[in-house]
Amino acid sequence: MNRVPDLFGITRYGVVYTGGTKKIAEHGGAAPDDRDVPLVVTGPGHPARAIGAPVATTQIAPTILRLLGPDPWALRAVREEGTRVLPGLG
Known part of the structure; x- marks a missing residue:
């Protein structure tokens, strides 16, 4: 017989839940400081921008x-989701 869980949790924004006495790691959240982060991709022949x-x-x-040469559209997820390369790179 299908049942719903006997236990469920309600989270609060800004609270980190842990099984120990201190936080050891975090994966980020929906706050701009967690989402808006720099990404650096560099290599020969590709100037910084x-x-x-x-x-x-x-x-x-x-x-x-794209930067290494293979066709990104060879990836199934790229084809199915129509994912574009970063602007100005392709």
């Missing part, structure tokens, strides 16, 4: 492929 437009982490893999 700043991208002012919003980008997604899903764009990292296709961008690296």
